[in-house]
Amino acid sequence: MHSTHLLLEEPIRMASILEPSKPFLPGNDQDRGHARPQIQVGGGDRRLPQGWHVRYALFYCSGLSLVLSFVDDGRFTGYYVVAVARFDFSWGDAGYHQETLDNLKAAIRSTQKLCAVMLDTVGPELQVVNKSEKAISLEANAYVVLTPDQEKEATSELPSHLCPNAVKLGDTIFIGQYLFTGSETTSVWLEVAELKGEDVVCIIKNSATLSGSLFTLHVSQIRIDLPTLTESDKNVISTWGVQNKIDFLSLSYTRHVEDVRQLFHKVGDLYQTQIFAKIESIEGLTHFDEILQEADGIILSRGNLGIDLPPEKATNVIDNLSLSHIILSIVITRVVDSMTDNLRPTRAEATDVANAILDGSDAILLGAETLRGLYPVETISTVGRICYELEDSGNHESGGFCCVCFVTVRKVEFHAEKVFNQDLYFKKTVTYVGEPMSHLESIASSAVRAAIKVKASVIVCFTSSGRAARLIAKYRPTMPVLSVVVPRLKTNQLRWSFSGAFEARQSLVVRGLFPMLADPRHPAESTSATNESVLKVALDHGKASGLIKSHDRVVVCQKVGDDSVVKIIELED
Ligand SMILES: Nc1ncnc2c1ncn2[C@@H]1O[C@H](COP(=O)(O)OP(=O)(O)OP(=O)(O)O)[C@@H](O)[C@H]1O
Ligand SMILES: CC(=O)C(=O)O
Ligand SMILES: [K+]
Ligand SMILES: [Mg+2]
Numbered sequence: 423m424h425s426t427h428l429l430l431e432e433p434i435r436m437a438s439i440l441e442p443s444k445p446f447l448p449g450n451d452q453d454r455g456h457a458r459p460q461i462q463v464g465g466g467d468r469r470l471p472q473g474w475h476v477r478y479a480l481f482y483c484s485g486l487s488l489v490l491s492f493v494d495d496g497r498f499t500g501y502y503v504v505a506v507a508r509f510d511f512s513w514g515d516a517g518y519h520q521e522t523l524d525n526l527k528a529a530i531r532s533t534q535k536l537c538a539v540m541l542d543t544v545g546p547e548l549q550v551v552n553k554s555e556k557a558i559s560l561e562a563n564a565y566v567v568l569t570p571d572q573e574k575e576a577t578s579e580l581p582s583h584l585c586p587n588a589v590k591l592g593d594t595i596f597i598g599q600y601l602f603t604g605s606e607t608t609s610v611w612l613e614v615a616e617l618k619g620e621d622v623v624c625i626i627k628n629s630a631t632l633s634g635s636l637f638t639l640h641v642s643q644i645r646i647d648l649p650t651l652t653e654s655d656k657n658v659i660s661t662w663g664v665q666n667k668i669d670f671l672s673l674s675y676t677r678h679v680e681d682v683r684q685l686f687h688k689v690g691d692l693y694q695t696q697i698f699a700k701i702e703s704i705e706g707l708t709h710f711d712e713i714l715q716e717a718d719g720i721i722l723s724r725g726n727l728g729i730d731l732p733p734e735k736a737t738n739v740i741d742n743l744s745l746s747h748i749i750l751s752i753v754i755t756r757v758v759d760s761m762t763d764n765l766r767p768t769r770a771e772a773t774d775v776a777n778a779i780l781d782g783s784d785a786i787l788l789g790a791e792t793l794r795g796l797y798p799v800e801t802i803s804t805v806g807r808i809c810y811e812l813e814d815s816g817n818h819e820s821g822g823f824c825c826v827c828f829v830t831v832r833k834v835e836f837h838a839e840k841v842f843n844q845d846l847y848f849k850k851t852v853t854y855v856g857e858p859m860s861h862l863e864s865i866a867s868s869a870v871r872a873a874i875k876v877k878a879s880v881i882v883c884f885t886s887s888g889r890a891a892r893l894i895a896k897y898r899p900t901m902p903v904l905s906v907v908v909p910r911l912k913t914n915q916l917r918w919s920f921s922g923a924f925e926a927r928q929s930l931v932v933r934g935l936f937p938m939l940a941d942p943r944h945p946a947e948s949t950s951a952t953n954e955s956v957l958k959v960a961l962d963h964g965k966a967s968g969l970i971k972s973h974d975r976v977v978v979c980q981k982v983g984d985d986s987v988v989k990i991i992e993l994e995d
Contacts, residue, residue, distance in 0.1 A: 505930040506670065508787065510542040511655070513636070516662045523666060536937060538669040538927040540698070541662065543655040545674030546648035548583055548639040550597055552576040558632040560610050568595075568622040568639075576632075582639055585647065586617045594642040595624060596729045601638045601789075608632065640729045643704055650674075650681040664691045669927045672698045672721055677705040679712035686716075694924045698753065702726030710743065719751035719931060721787065728756070740781045749896055751784040751931045758788075758805060762795040767804060775808045782847065782898070784933040844874070847898050861986060865979060866893035869988045873899055873977040876990050880969050882960050884953070884980040886910050888925040888937075894979065895934045902969055905935050906960045909942040938963055953980055961993070 507526055509519045523539065530537050551572070552558065558576055560566060568582040580597065589595070591614050598609020610632065612624035650673065651659075659671065671692070673685055676699035685697055696718035701707060703726060714720065722743075728736045740754065757775045758767040767775075778786060791801040848870065855863055873881045881903045883891040891905035907929075909922035926937035940956050957978060964970035972995045979988050 505785075506538040506540050508540045508542055508672065511658055512542070512544050512547060512674070516658060519662065520666075536927050536930060536939075538930045539666060540670035540672055541659065541666075541668045542672040542700075543659070543674045544652060545650055545655065545700075546646045546652065547674065548641075548646060550576065550580050550582050550637040550639050552632070552635050552637065555633075555635045560626050560630050560632065562626055562629045564626050565615065566610075566612065566624050566626055567618075568624065570620045582622075584622060584639060584641065586620060586622050588644055588647065589614050589617070589622060589641055591615065591617070593644060595622075596640045596642070597637050598630065598632060599634055599637055601640075601725045601729075608634075609637075640726060642730050645677070645705060646675075650677060651685060660691065663695070667924075668692065668695055669924060670696050670698055670719070670931070672700050673717075674700045674723075675702050675706070675726075676700055676713060676717070677703060678709050679716050682713060682716040696928050698751075703730045707739070714748065714750060717750060718928075719753065719784075720748070721753045721755060722783075724754065724756040725789070740778060740783065749892075751933075752782070753785040753787050753931070754778045754783045755787045755789060757786055758791055758801055761797055761801040761804065762790045765797055765800055772804075772808055775805055779808075785931055844898055844900050851897055862890060863893060865986045865988060866890060867897055869894055869977050869979045870897040870899040872988055872990060873901055876975045876977070878977045878990065879971065879974040880904050880964055881977045881979065882906060882957065882964070883978075884908055884956065886922065886925070888929045890979060891929060891935055891937070892932055895932045899934060903935050904960055904964055904969065905929055905937045906940050906956060907937055908940045908956060911942070936969070950982055953982060 507523070509523065511519070526537060526539070554575055556576075558580075565578075567579045568584050569579045570581070570583070571579075572581045574581045584595075593614040595612040595614065596609060597612065600609040607630065610630040611627040613627060614622055615625045616623035663671065671685070673681060676682060682697055682699055697716075698719040698721050699706070699713045699717035700721040700723045701710065701713070702723035706713065707727070722739060724736070724739065727739060731739075757778065758771045760768050760771060775786065786805060788801060788805070791797070795801060848867075852867060855867075859867070869881055869883070872878070878901055880901050881894055881899055883894055883903055884906050885891045886908050888905065888907065891903055894903050905926070907922045907926040909920035911918055912921050913919070920942045922939055922942075926939050929935045929937045938960065940959065957980075961970060961976065964976075970976060970993065972993060974993050976991050976993065977988060978991060979986070981987070
């Protein structure tokens with residue numbers, strides 16, 4: 423009965439609040455000890471806007487994941503688990519990003535851990551350039567003019583590319599650095615008061631001092647008449663993106679399904695790259711269902727959404743999208759802005775993180791907090807502890823989240839039996855999928871059901887395309903899924919190569935999946951002899967990383983000959 427269920431659940435929740443918090447940091451001291459300085463990332467770069475804090479980052483490995491640690495003045499300050507590194511071309515040039523990426527690649531080689539790379543485009547973003555970098559003081563109730571004259575020094579006139587025809591009296595305009603600083607005091611809100619030839623005269627709604635050389639300009643609910651993929655984005659993708667074989671492309675300001683379709687044509691060389699549609703406006707939300715059909719994942723860019731939507735509408739975007747029905751990876755941005763300058767998040771932010779997880783999102787993307795924040799490590803650990811508190815696994819390595827180099831956090835797995843209602847989520851997903859189920863879907867859901875019933879510590883799934891493992895993760899099992907990617911030999915008539923590496927890295931963004939690459943010397947045909955030897959390697963890997971212990975039960979999903987099987991194995995030692 424539902425009421426009994428509720429009654430049972432409540433005291434457990436209360437107990438979990440009164441218990442001491444679980445220690446958070448993944449890995450252990452031994453890892454930390456041996457791990458120290460391997461590679462440096464970033465480091466006092468001139469190209470960063472004035473006043474930004476840059477830390478040295480070191481990579482090392484802990485268990486299954488690549489870990490990024492920060493050092494401040496030579497002092498170890500903590501570490502992140504890296505799953506996907508986001509390279510945001512809204513700031514920094516290709517050279518700057520290449521330096522970071524080269525370091526990351528070296529870290530991947532030396533730690534032998536997977537980490538995916540995401541290129542984030544600039545898109546139709548209007549920017550105000552402050553060439554002199556002198557601080558601009560704006561007083562509430564005074565006027566400011568947006569002028570097309572780019573030669574004007576930014577003072578009470580701000581050079582902008584905003585076309586007066588695009589706006590009307592009363593429109594709301596945002597100018598500032600909030601989107602990349604996370605700090606509200608670095609931005610100003612304006613209201614269009616007069617249209618005078620090429621100029622847009624605005625009344626200033628809040629006093630602010632704009633400092634720095636670059637500000638974002640966003641007009642609420644106005645379509646900017648620029649292509650979603652600009653010429654400079656295309657150039658970066660076809661050079662930097664292609665050379666670095668990027669795993670993900672984040673298409674900023676995706677407004678329509680055509681934006682995604684066109685991108686597929688334009689990035690022909692990146693046929694393996696997955697496209698994440700970044701939804702940052704009402705227009706994108708309006709076409710959400712169509713965009714879902716074409717994109718490989720969704721980034722709910724709540725920074726821009728929060729500017730485009732009035733506050734009362736911005737609150738329940740995640741709720742209304744009903745994530746349990748969505749099979750693609752869902753990434754949520756802007757969770758703990760205030761931690762950019764503060765040691766602790768606000769109560770509202772902490773609740774927001776928990777809700778994003780409970781709603782079923784796959785990943786959390788941090789921005790300013792890790793890019794220029796004063797407390798990147800505390801941010802990661804706070805967000806991690808919130809995720810972790812929802813879990814019941816007792817396993818650090820599988821619990822918590824991963825961070826995406828400087829910028830993005832991904833929580834990989836949480837065993838939210840206490841708070842996350844897996845049972846309900848499972849049932850909803852089964853109902854949504856409907857009947858008859860495809861064979862693979864039925865195998866995947868059965869594997870999750872069996873693993874829960876026998877209290878398996880992991881599900882091991884063999885896959886080549888990654889499809890089977892993703893389907894299992896979709897049912898949000900309460901244990902990690904070790905996705906064993908078995909390479910396939912392929913040819914383009916000129917040379918042989920193996921598939922699998924892209925597939926493995928791309929599944930890093932799926933909640934609960936831990937990909938590993940099987941040895942290419944194992945043929946992809948699923949004979950029982952190869953299955954056995956690959957399984958042994960996978961189990962050893964699971965044991966070495968602390969996911970699997972002696973006498974644990976493990977559910978294995980694989981093909982034997984032509985038959986898909988789900989088997990339960992009981993380990994001896
Ligand atoms: N190399 C393998 N050895 C054993 N079983 C496998 C292997 N690859 C996939 N399977 C199993 O085959 C079934 C189909 O899974 P999946 O779709 O991921 O495989 P795939 O080989 O990548 O297929 P496709 O190419 O059709 O996408 C699943 O039960 C999966 O566990
Ligand atoms: C990250 C980002 O682009 C946003 O939240 O708007
Ligand atoms: K961007
Ligand atoms: Mg944005």
